[in-house]
Amino acid sequence: MTDPIRPTDDEARAMARALLDDARFGALGVLDGGVPMVSRIAVGTDAGGGPVTLVSSLSAHTGALRAEPVCSLMVGEPGPKGDPLTHPRLSLHCAARFVERQSEAHAALRARWLESHPKAKLYIDFGDFGFVAMEVQGAFLNGGFGKAFRLTPQDLGLADRPRTE
Amino acid sequence: MTDPIRPTDDEARAMARALLDDARFGALGVLDGGVPMVSRIAVGTDAGGGPVTLVSSLSAHTGALRAEPVCSLMVGEPGPKGDPLTHPRLSLHCAARFVERQSEAHAALRARWLESHPKAKLYIDFGDFGFVAMEVQGAFLNGGFGKAFRLTPQDLGLADRPRTE
Secondary structure, three states, X not given: OOXXXXXXXXXXXXXXXXXXXXXXXXXXXXXXXXXEEEEEEEOEEOOOOOEEEEEEOOOHHHHHHHHOOEEEEEEOOOOOOOXXXXXXXXXXXXXXXXXXXXXXXXXXXXXXXXXXXXXXXXXXXXXXEEEEEEEEEEEEXXXXXXXEEEEOXXXXXXXXXXXXX | OOOOEOOOOHHHHHHHHHHHHHOOEEEEEEEEOOXXXXXXXXXXXXXXXXXXXXXXOOOHHHHHXXXXXXXXXXXXXXXXXXXXXXXXXXEXXXXXXXXXXXXXXXXXXXXXXXXXXXXXXXXXXXXXXXXXXXEEEEEEEEOOOOOEEEEOOXXXXXXXXXXXX
């Protein structure tokens, strides 16, 4: 049996980076009492290119992330045509970090988010909404059948991001 | 703070059932060494309406499901227009059950799968591909902002499914 993982090259790095940059939503996997739970979340990036989401504290995934920050985020949505399993997608292994609402980081994320998600102006300032930064620890790129790659944060250009808690 | 979960009604049951019946792919969340991992899988149904997937043994999620069958499957893909977070989606809490390739169950699933996924004829008989039935244990329907429901297998019409291992 051959190893289905190919050596990472610049084409794979660029595809992964584009999938993350272009994502407006994605599938989040969290631990809910030790059991996986997948839900849809909005996805954007911070100024350093790291994935960010805007979530409500009323959502089940928000409570799960507060209890257990380890999570998985898949981005790369198929279009309406073709075999969806040949469409590239990127699964990120992440640790969630909640952003304080009164912080400068929040203000910067808010301005950036409204550029990529203009409809969020309807609820972005609701008291139960807040940003969660996803600190990427590794990634798996599936570029279609037979095109799988394991990527590091560095491969996504995230090498120099500060890790703050 | 009000409870965001509404009482389940027939409209919610019908919406959930339609999301599952119409799904051709979805986001699978598995445990990978105790950590969530989300990937895209093909989705269909068996004759009883339960979710089924066709996976390769070369895929990371297949190995993870063999080690730990508990998983989450999200179906309900947004179209190209509108706010994707207002598009309904259904998250199923499941236990994966691998289907023997030489069984009658496999033959029935194979015929049904080729009707809903005609392009799968290119690889359905490859030695590394096989069916996994997802035994639904519960579900969460997000019908858009403020329209959340918890559903039982019975709500999805899955009450009478045999549980065989």
